[in-house]
Structure formats: structure tokens, C-alpha cells
Amino acid sequence: MFIYRILAAVAAILGAAMGVIRIFEVRGGYEASGLAVAGDTNRMILIVCTLVFVVAAVVLSLGLHTSDRRNSPRAFTHPSRAISLVYFAAMCLFVVTALFMILGCIGSFSAPTLISGLLLFFACAGMILLSFLLAKAIFPQDLSFVALIPTFWACYQLILSFRAETQNPVMSAYIFEVSALVFMVLTFFFQAGMLYNRKILRRTYFATTVSLFLCTLCGVSKLVLGISDISAKAHLFDKVTMLAPGFMYFGGAVYAAYVLLCLLREHVDSTPTAN
Secondary structure (H helix, E strand, O other), X not given: OHHHHHHHHHHHHHHHHHHHHHHHHHHHOEOOOOOEOOOOHHHHHHHHHHHHHHHXXXXXXXXXOOOOOOOOHHHHOOOOHHHHHHHHHHHHHHHHHHHHHXXXXXXXXXXXXXXXXXXXXXXXXXXXXXXXXXXOOEOOHHHHHHHOHHHHHHHHHHHHHHHHHOOOOOHHHOHHHHHHHHHHHHHHHHHHHXXXXXXXXXXXXXXXXXXXXXXXXXXXXXHHHHHXXXXXXXXXXXXXXXXXXXXXXXXXXXXXXXXXXXXXXXXXXXXXXXX
């Protein structure tokens, strides 16, 4: 499992580095009209590094060793204190995102954004409840639906983000953010599948690793760009709206790190989960 831990660490470190490059690419890689500057060096570095990382993730995922314990809900039961702290850090980031979305609607009302914020808030409440059940190695079927709520939210947020960019002819302006949301959806979906006893360890590892990379990239760039542009907004509610995407992507990155910690930990409890 050592090389898989290395790739997970590389995903976070490389994602942060690419996030910094993304900031320079956004600030200097586009003309005043919004069209992309041809042959921009920062954009080429982003594309090449992302493709190389995705290929590496595919190759390593195919060689991932599986077992009955690791390829089941047991991978997520009885987490250590460190893993639990990472989980609740992700929940805190998602709750802040939800609050910023909801508060932003006070200044400039947007029904889709309000729905997304409320759905994310309830998703977090369900995930916190689920974490206590998994800590006791209990996963009753009558509460298992809460594992799917984050997937519904991520799909909804993906639709909103893609719809906001459909009129933009410059794909490089939004491809990393949309791709990060796609892999966030897959992370939630595949993890929920494992909780339902589906044998999808390799796909879960691949989706989660790429999600960690892309969400870190977008989290760094969105938060820094949002903070730098925040002074241009006069109202507090408009300012918190600008910060919401950064916290959302960081929440996705930390949650992906939690899933990877569960999948790659040395000891996986053998206590069967309750039906």
C-alpha cells in the first residue's frame, strides 16, 4: 500500500502547486474579451500535469490489491481518531459552504443556490449521523439512504456550475472546476456503493485520488482569487458568496483525503456491519 499512499500525498501536494499556477493562468492567460491567450505556458503546464496524474492514477488503480475486508463497508468502520478528525474537518468546510450559499441569497436571491445550500446542509447532518453509526460498525438499511444525499447534492451543484458556463466558448476557463465536481460526485457515489457492499475498491480509489488532486487545485485557486477580488464587492452577502466555491472545493479535497485514509489504512476491522 506504500505506493498508493505516495500517490495520495502527491495528489494533495501537486494539486496545491497546480492551484497556484491556475491563479497565474486565470490572471494572465485570457484577453480582455475573455478569449484565451494562445500558447499560454501556465495553461500548458496545467493540462500536461493533470493528464500525467490521471494516467498514473489509472495505472495504479488497476494494480490495487483487494480483499474482502478492504473492499467492503468495513473499510469505513471503526476509524482512528486522526481519520475521524479529517472527516469532521470536511464536514466543517461543507457546513461553511452551505452557510455562505444561504447567506449569499439574502443579498442577491437565487433559488438554485439556496436549494444547493440547504441540500448540502442536510447532507452534512446526515453524514455526521452516519459517521457515528460507522464508528460502531453499524450500518442499518433504514438509514443507509443518508449515504446518497451528498451524491444528490454534488450532482445538483455540478448541473448549476455547468449551466452557468454553457455560454462560455472558452473551455479552459471552467474545465478544471467542472471536472473537480465530476470526480467529487464519483467519490460520494463510489463510497456509498461500498457502504452498500458493492465491490468497487479500484474505481473508488481512482475517483477519490483524482478528486483530491482537482479539488485541491480548484480550492487553492478559487479561495485566493475570491479573497483578492472581495474588496470589489460592497455588500457582505456578496463577499461570502465569492468565498463559497473555495470552501466547497477544499471540503471535497478533505473528504477525498478521508476516503483514501480509510481505504489505505493498515488495519481494517473484521467486525461485520449490521443489516
